[in-house]
Amino acid sequence: MLTNPNIPFSRNWLLHLMIVVFAVYWGFTAISPTDRIQWIMESILPVIVVFVLAFTYKVFRFSNTSYLLMFIFLCLHTYGAHYTYQGTPFDMWLKASYHTQRSYYDRVVHFAFGLFWGYPFRELLTRAAAQRGFWSYAIPAAVVFSCSACFEIIEMVAAFVAGQKGEAYVGLQGDCFDTQKDMGLGLIGAIISMGMLAWFHHRHRTDDDKPLKRH
Numbered sequence: 591m592l593t594n595p596n597i598p599f600s601r602n603w604l605l606h607l608m609i610v611v612f613a614v615y616w617g618f619t620a621i622s623p624t625d626r627i628q629w630i631m632e633s634i635l636p637v638i639v640v641f642v643l644a645f646t647y648k649v650f651r652f653s654n655t656s657y658l659l660m661f662i663f664l665c666l667h668t669y670g671a672h673y674t675y676q677g678t679p680f681d682m683w684l685k686a687s688y689h690t691q692r693s694y695y696d697r698v699v700h701f702a703f704g705l706f707w708g709y710p711f712r713e714l715l716t717r718a719a720a721q722r723g724f725w726s727y728a729i730p731a732a733v734v735f736s737c738s739a740c741f742e743i744i745e746m747v748a749a750f751v752a753g754q755k756g757e758a759y760v761g762l763q764g765d766c767f768d769t770q771k772d773m774g775l776g777l778i779g780a781i782i783s784m785g786m787l788a789w790f791h792h793r794h795r796t797d798d799d800k801p802l803k804r805h
Contacts, residue, residue, distance in 0.1 A: 595653040595717075604654050608661045612640075615665060619672035631748060632671035635741075636664050650718060656710035663706040666699050675699070692765065700772040704734045704779025709787065727788050731780040738776035742769045 592604075599605065616636075623629035639660070643652075652660075670678055681693035711730035715721045721729065765771070 592655045592658070593653045595651045595713075597654070599647070602654070605657055608657060612661060612664060612668075616668055619668050623672045624674045624677055628674050629671050632667070632675075635744075636667055636671075639664070650714065652710055652713060656713050659706040659709055663699075663702055666702050670695055670699055697772065697775055700738065701775040701779040703738065704731075704776040704781070705783050706779075707737075708734055708780040708783035712784065712787070727784040731777060731784050734780035735773065735777045738773040742773060745769075 597605075616633075620629070620633075643657075643660075673679065675696040676693040678693070678695045680695050680698075681690075684690045684694060708730045711733045712726055715729055716726050
């Protein structure tokens with residue numbers, strides 16, 4: 591069920607469960623967020639992602655593995671949006687226990703973006719573009735890196751438009767290399783994800799990674 595993309599929606603109970611859980615979770619985190627304006631800014635992209643996945647479902651249906659990985663990432667992001675990325679309980683614990691000088695939850699989510707979205711990007715590439723071999727692993731990592739760069743540009747625009755709220759949204763926290771580190775962590779996550787998948791396919795020679803027959 592996890593790897594089969596051909597399950598009819600009416601019988602895909604796992605996808606139903608993920609939709610319901612995320613809707614309830616998102617609604618719960620929308621109640622009294624730490625900063626309402628920043629929550630709205632942080633919530634725009636996940637909402638866009640969900641609508642894109644819904645409207646393109648009949649055109650391209652991901653496997654439940656991909657939906658599960660995207661679901662986990664969206665939950666991590668939604669958690670950060672509720673508390674603002676600089677004030678999560680995770681960061682409060684880090685600061686109290688290890689006396690860290692900055693909040694690191696945003697770095698965790700950037701890494702998770704690469705780790706969890708590499709697989710869906712590769713699935714799209716192998717099924718829609720019939721890409722196989724080395725480039726089927728390298729291109730998803732490059733796409734993750736590009737998406738990370740685009741997000742950082744969006745953050746920059748938000749900082750210009752929203753002023754002080756935008757500066758909090760960017761969350762540099764005094765680190766002039768914050769943007770580069772965030773992008774780098776996304777790339778590292780994607781490389782790890784694709785490396786593990788390539789190793790798995792090499793060991794098991796799954797049908798997904800066998801060379802296409804040429805006629």
